[in-house]
Amino acid sequence: MDDYLEFTRLFGGLDPFPYSRTVILSIESSRRSLDGALFIDRVLTALNLGQGKYKYIQPPARLPQQFTSLPCSIHPAVSHYPPKNKDALRQWHQLICSNNNNITLHHKLSIIYYILLDIGGRCGGADRAERFAKYASIPDRYQIFMKGLWLMDTRNFELALEHLTHPSLISDFADDIIIVLVHHAKDGDYSLPLAYYHTVQPSIRSSAALEALFDAAAQSSVMTAFEFSRSHADYMRRQLFQRLVLSVLGSGRGEEAAEKAFELTSLPLDADEEQWFRECLESGEAKRFKTAKDTLITRRIITGQTVGANEKGSWATVLEGVKTGSGGRV
Numbered sequence: 512m513d514d515y516l517e518f519t520r521l522f523g524g525l526d527p528f529p530y531s532r533t534v535i536l537s538i539e540s541s542r543r544s545l546d547g548a549l550f551i552d553r554v555l556t557a558l559n560l561g562q563g564k565y566k567y568i569q570p571p572a573r574l575p576q577q578f579t580s581l582p583c584s585i586h587p588a589v590s591h592y593p594p595k596n597k598d599a600l601r602q603w604h605q606l607i608c609s610n611n612n613n614i615t616l617h618h619k620l621s622i623i624y625y626i627l628l629d630i631g632g633r634c635g636g637a638d639r640a641e642r643f644a645k646y647a648s649i650p651d652r653y654q655i656f657m658k659g660l661w662l663m664d665t666r667n668f669e670l671a672l673e674h675l676t677h678p679s680l681i682s683d684f685a686d687d688i689i690i691v692l693v694h695h696a697k698d699g700d701y702s703l704p705l706a707y708y709h710t711v712q713p714s715i716r717s718s719a720a721l722e723a724l725f726d727a728a729a730q731s732s733v734m735t736a737f738e739f740s741r742s743h744a745d746y747m748r749r750q751l752f753q754r755l756v757l758s759v760l761g762s763g764r765g766e767e768a769a770e771k772a773f774e775l776t777s778l779p780l781d782a783d784e785e786q787w788f789r790e791c792l793e794s795g796e797a798k799r800f801k802t803a804k805d806t807l808i809t810r811r812i813i814t815g816q817t818v819g820a821n822e823k824g825s826w827a828t829v830l831e832g833v834k835t836g837s838g839g840r841v
Contacts, residue, residue, distance in 0.1 A: 515643070515647055516608050518604050521604070521623065521643065522600065522604075522627075522630070525600070528596060528597055528600075529630045529634040530593045530600075534633055535593055535595065538592075538664075541664055541665065541666060544666065544695070545663070545666075546687075546691065546694070548687075549664045550661075550663050550664050550684065550687070551592055551622075551625055551660065551661075551664060552592065553687060554622065554625075554657075554660065555592070558612075558622075559612075559613075560606060560607070560612065593629070607619050608623075617653055620647050620649045620653070621653045621654075621657045623643070624640055624643060624644055624654060624657050625660070627639050627643055628640040628657070628658060629664075632661070632665065652677070652679040655679065655680060656674070656675070658674050659672075659673075659674030659675035659677075659680075660684070662674065666695070668692060668695060672692075672706065672707055672710075675688060675707065675711070676706075676707060676711055682713035685713030685716075685720070686715060686716055686717045686719070686720035688707060689704050689713075689715070689720045689723060689724050690719060692704035692707060693726070693727045694723070696727065701727035701730055701731050702731075704724060704727050705724075705727055705728060705735075708724055721747075721751075722754070725739060725751055725754060725755075729755050729758040729759070730758070730762075732774075733755065733759060733771055733775050733778070734774060736751075737752070737755060740752045740755060745783070749787050752787050752791075753787060753795060753796070753797070756788065756791045756792065756797050757797055759771045760797050760800040760802055760806065761800070772802075773809075775806070776806060776810040776813050777813055788810065792804075792806055
């Protein structure tokens with residue numbers, strides 16, 4: 512083992528031990544809020560590091576490209592982070608630094624860098640991680656990536672994105688990052704997950720991440736969500752379009768709901784989308800909403816179709832939104 516990986520040189524005397532019961536409870540709370548897995552758990556899963564007590568974590572669809580040198584298969588990572596005492600930290604250190612785990616040196620250094628960031632961030636001495644990174648010559652992109660993941664784990668999401676959107680990085684764990692950011696959006700503000708997606712332009716691999724991202728777009732802008740749906744193949748495009756209709760009709764009433772309804776009924780739909788729109792409202796899931804019929808009528812008004820006298824809608828908020836959005840011309 513290289514001198515700079517020696518335990519005492521890395522961690523010092525550890526007096527007091529940084530992971531007190533209070534700190535451990537805080538980390539476990541973060542793990543629960545991040546859909547049951549910290550991002551360090553996800554890294555360990557990708558690197559196939561596991562022993563002792565197992566905790567199920569859905570393995571990634573592929574090894575993250577920052578961690579692609581491994582010939583071994585993936586299995587669930589252990590729930591041994593954070594270490595509960597000095598002996599546990601020493602075992603953790605030995606597991607990482609072992610020559611028998613088929614992990615490249617850069618990956619080992621990256622995990623140790625994460626631990627030093629965590630200890631320093633919670634107990635002071637944050638410069639220890641930076642000194643270690645400089646001495647061990649950890650590539651900048653590994654430092655940026657691991658610091659971004661650590662900031663995600665400590666739920667400092669805005670600062671995390673300053674790192675995870677860095678142009679030198681590959682979009683590893685993008686699905687997980689999007690889902691976490693959507694789930695933690697405050698007061699209907701989905702700017703962080705949308706900013707991450709538009710900056711990084713990752714390939715979305717799971718339906719859960721795609722749906723979370725699309726719902727965030729739909730809550731923020733009907734037109735943005737509509738354009739996003741059009742970027743997919745017809746089968747998924749139809750599903751997303753219908754999801755948009757459901758999102759708008761399920762947004763309740765009031766001025767904001769009326770504006771979204773007006774945006775929805777004013778979209779420049781092609782022939783397929785017009786059919787999907789009618790089917791969704793007449794016989795699909797959206798039929799259950801009381802405003803389904805009014806939405807169809809509003810669409811007919813906006814597109815210049817004839818509306819019978821017996822087809823007056825009862826959704827006054829929507830029609831008021833139409834009047835407002837069309838300058839009072841109905």
